[in-house]
Every structure is written in C-alpha cells, then in structure tokens.
Amino acid sequence: MDKNEILAILKDWNDWEGQQDIGTIRSVYLNRLEAFITGSNQIITITGPRRAGKSYLMRQMARRLSDKGVRRENILFVNFEDPRFTPLDTKLLAQVYDVYKGFLSPTDTPYIFLDEIQEVAGWEKWVRTMHELKKAKIIVSGSNAHLLSRELGTLLTGRHLDLTVFPLSFAEYLLFNKVEVKSAFDIVGKEAEIDGLLYKYIEAGSFPEVALSVKKTEVLLNYFDDLLTKDLLKRFRVRKTPAMKALIKYYLSNASNLVTFTSAGKSLQVHTNTIERFSGYFEDVYLIFLLKRFSYKVKEQEKSPRKIYAIDTGLCNSLGFRFSENIGRLAENIVFLALKRKQILDPQVELFYWKDTQHREVDFVIKHGLKVTSMIQVCWNIRDEKTKARELRSLHKGMKDLNITDAAIITDATEGEEKLNGYTVKMVPLRKWLLAEESAIGL
Numbered sequence: 001m002d003k004n005e006i007l008a009i010l011k012d013w014n015d016w017e018g019q020q021d022i023g024t025i026r027s028v029y030l031n032r033l034e035a036f037i038t039g040s041n042q043i044i045t046i047t048g049p050r051r052a053g054k055s056y057l058m059r060q061m062a063r064r065l066s067d068k069g070v071r072r073e074n075i076l077f078v079n080f081e082d083p084r085f086t087p088l089d090t091k092l093l094a095q096v097y098d099v100y101k102g103f104l105s106p107t108d109t110p111y112i113f114l115d116e117i118q119e120v121a122g123w124e125k126w127v128r129t130m131h132e133l134k135k136a137k138i139i140v141s142g143s144n145a146h147l148l149s150r151e152l153g154t155l156l157t158g159r160h161l162d163l164t165v166f167p168l169s170f171a172e173y174l175l176f177n178k179v180e181v182k183s184a185f186d187i188v189g190k191e192a193e194i195d196g197l198l199y200k201y202i203e204a205g206s207f208p209e210v211a212l213s214v215k216k217t218e219v220l221l222n223y224f225d226d227l228l229t230k231d232l233l234k235r236f237r238v239r240k241t242p243a244m245k246a247l248i249k250y251y252l253s254n255a256s257n258l259v260t261f262t263s264a265g266k267s268l269q270v271h272t273n274t275i276e277r278f279s280g281y282f283e284d285v286y287l288i289f290l291l292k293r294f295s296y297k298v299k300e301q302e303k304s305p306r307k308i309y310a311i312d313t314g315l316c317n318s319l320g321f322r323f324s325e326n327i328g329r330l331a332e333n334i335v336f337l338a339l340k341r342k343q344i345l346d347p348q349v350e351l352f353y354w355k356d357t358q359h360r361e362v363d364f365v366i367k368h369g370l371k372v373t374s375m376i377q378v379c380w381n382i383r384d385e386k387t388k389a390r391e392l393r394s395l396h397k398g399m400k401d402l403n404i405t406d407a408a409i410i411t412d413a414t415e416g417e418e419k420l421n422g423y424t425v426k427m428v429p430l431r432k433w434l435l436a437e438e439s440a441i442g443l
C-alpha cells in the first residue's frame with residue numbers, strides 16, 4: 001500500500017489531535033486494562049462479542065494514557081476493519097509501523113493498539129517479534145474467544161494477559177441512561193425510574209449502542225446481519241446458510257431452556273454433527289453460552305443436556321421472541337449474564353445448573369475454586385403459594401445435596417426470607433440483586 005494512503009487511514013482513527021469520541025467511561029474495564037498495561041510487560045488481548053464496546057474501550061485507554069502524560073505521538077491505533085486496508089498480512093503490519101514511525105517520530109516506546117487483529121493473517125508472529133525486541137507495548141482486540149489461531153497461538157503462550165468485554169451491566173446501563181446510583185438510598189429514591197429502565201434492559205438488551213439509540217430494533221437486526229455474515233459465514237466458511245440461521249433462531253427462542261444437539265437436530269432436520277459444529281462457532285463468537293449440569297462425576301456432567309443462554313435478550317426479542325409471555329425466561333438470561341460478568345473478572349468462578357433424578361431443578365450453582373458458594377433460583381412471579389412451595393422444595397433439595405445453607409430466589413418484586421431446618425432462602429427483586437452484585441465487583 002502507498003504510504004500516504006496508510007497515513008490518511010491512520011489519521012482517521014488516531015487521537016493525535018484529540019478529536020476521537022470516547023463515549024461514556026466504563027471504569028470496570030478501563031481500570032482493569034490500565035492495571036494490565038502498567039503492571040505487566042505482557043501483550044494484552046481484548047476479546048468479547050461484536051459491538052460490546054472493545055474499540056471504545058481501547059480509545060478510552062489511549063485517552064487515559066495521554067491524560068496521564070504519554071505524548072499523543074507515542075500512541076498508535078490501527079483498525080483492521082477499515083476496508084481501505086488490503087491485503088491484510090504481516091507485511092501490512094510492518095508497513096503501518098514504518099509509516100507511523102516515519103511521520104510521527106515517537107520519542108518513547110510506543111503503545112500500539114491493534115483493533116480486530118484476527119483479520120490479519122499471521123499477526124501473532126509480528127506481535128511476538130515486536131514484543132521480544134521491546135519495540136512496543138501491544139494491545140490487540142478481536143470478536144472471537146479464540147483470538148489466537150490454533151497454528152500460531154503458541155507463539156504467545158505465557159506472554160499475554162486477557163480481558164473479556166461484555167455488553168453493559170445494569171449499573172452501566174443506568175449510567176448510560178444518566179441515572180446515577182451511588183447508595184442504597186438512591187435505589188429506594190429512584191425506584192420507579194430504575195424499574196422502568198430494568199424492563200427496557202430486559203426487552204432491548206444491553207449493547208451500548210442500543211442503550212443509547214431510539215431505533216433499537218433496527219440496530220439489533222443490523223448486528224444480527226453483521227454477526228451472521230462477517231463473524232460466522234465468512235470466518236468459518238459456512239455454506240449451509242439457512243441451517244445456520246434456523247439454528248440461531250432456535251437457540252435464541254429457547255433462551256434459558258434445556259437443549260441437546262440431538263433434539264435441535266430433530267426439530268430442524270439438520271444432522272447432529274452440523275448442529276454441534278455450528279454451536280461451537282456460536283460459542284466462539286459469544287452469541288450463546290451452553291451451561292453444564294453440576295455433578296461430581298465428569299461423565300454425567302458431559303452427557304447431561306445443557307441450558308442455553310444468549311449474549312443479549314434484545315437479540316432474542318428482535319428475532320421474534322414474545323417478550324410479554326416469556327419475561328421470566330428473559331430475566332433468568334439476564335441473571336446468567338450478570339454471573340458471567342462476575343466470572344470474566346474472577347476466573348475462579350464456575351457456573352452450573354443443578355437437577356436431580358426427580359427433575360427438581362435449580363437455575364444456578366456458583367462455585368468459587370473448589371467450593372460451592374451459592375445457589376440461585378430465578379422465579380419471576382412467586383406470589384402464588386404453590387409456585388413458591390415448589391421452588392423452595394427444589395432449592396432445599398439442591399442445598400442439601402451440595403451442602404450449603406444459604407441460597408436466593410430472584411423475583412420481579414417480592415422480597416423476604418424463608419427459614420426452614422437450618423436453611424435460609426432470601427427472596428430478592430432482580431433490580432436490587434443486579435445492583436448489589438455489580439457493586440461487589442466494583443461498579
């Protein structure tokens with residue numbers, strides 16, 4: 001590529017004149033990223049679903065660096081999704097670096113942000129060399145859980161720290177909607193406003209742009225198209241487009257249900273192997289999560305059906321999920337995502353569902369290290385005495401089985417506590433649980 005062409009692209013994406021929009025600061029991720037950058041000499045990889053806010057986070061980091069005294073010309077930001085870059089290979093990386101050095105003359109080891117790096121074949125080699133020679137501090141991002149390729153990933157083994165970025169937590173969602181919650185007092189004082197936003201959060205989901213947009217469905221349908229064409233069909237070279245589309249719809253409309261590859265295959269008339277392969281791709285791009293059943297026996301854990309959760313309840317709704325009829329299941333999906341956020345900030349956390357031979361179920365078992373720390377049941381409407389008794393029976397059985405004495409039921413509004421034979425079950429409204437959970441991880 002021509003030098004001037006490259007420079008023109010770089011000027012569009014860099015903050016050399018301090019003109020880039022960096023949006024609303026997401027402190028949880030920004031602080032963590034800053035700690036990684038200043039506290040280690042490792043390469044940093046940022047992954048997460050498409051449109052979760054990775055590029056914005058990188059820009060926020062670049063701005064923070066310059067606010068803290070790093071000269072702007074010592075920071076380089078390259079967006080490999082820019083269609084003007086071609087061909088995407090390691091030669092281009094070297095060229096970009098040369099152009100940057102030639103025109104900006106960095107005065108110190110530069111910080112180099114490489115956005116959507118998986119587009120560049122063989123990038124691991126170039127990044128490793130730059131890192132080995134201490135020529136730059138490198139931060140890369142991509143929309144795939146397996147950002148490092150199978151062939152070259154080992155080049156970076158032990159040399160990188162990973163950060164996963166998720167769409168907005170409920171506390172962040174409130175912040176994006178300009179509602180500040182700083183204390184328990186605020187939760188009470190702003191209850192109506194918070195509740196109204198909670199319903200929107202469940203209905204339209206948590207992608208940052210959706211939170212800020214008035215045309216929510218349009219944005220979501222666009223995301224879906226991008227995800228399907230760019231992240232799935234193109235990257236994995238899939239030809240069975242209708243089967244893949246049908247499976248995504250099947251999974252999104254079954255959010256919070258038990259699924260098996262066999263039953264999905266039967267219902268869609270698609271071979272089980274294809275279902276399994278596609279499901280792996282969906283997990284890679286963070287579209288779905290398959291939750292395993294808790295068991296001390298690995299074999300039983302592996303062969304039990306999975307519970308399926310979607311990355312975003314807004315996506316479920318925009319693809320035809322009936323919101324009003326299924327709010328309980330969507331709320332369960334929201335709880336799952338909150339637990340998942342906790343897990344990405346603390347890798348010691350493990351999540352399961354629990355089920356016994358009499359088909360009693362508990363939605364979530366949370367393990368920390370080797371220890372089961374809590375169990376959670378999501379029951380949107382627990383005002384009916386029969387429902388309440390059934391949910392409590394399952395929880396008690398599960399608690400007894402896993403040897404814990406405290407658990408929670410998450411509800412739409414019901415609050416309280418049930419004590420029985422040494423077991424304590426707290427009933428907590430979703431909004432309150434979400435905000436308490438998130439403040440525990442530093443929001």
Ligand SMILES: Nc1ncnc2c1ncn2[C@@H]1O[C@H](COP(=O)(O)OP(=O)(O)O)[C@@H](O)[C@H]1O
Pocket residue numbers: 022023024025026048049050051052053054055056057207208209210212
């Ligand atoms: N922190 C933020 N503040 C404001 N808007 C944001 C923020 N993060 C993301 N967005 C919105 O979401 C869109 C997608 O974010 P982006 O960072 O491009 O996602 P990714 O790089 O993960 O695909 C942006 O174009 C912007 O509209």
Ligand SMILES: [Mg+2]
Pocket residue numbers: 054055056115116
């Ligand atoms: Mg991006």
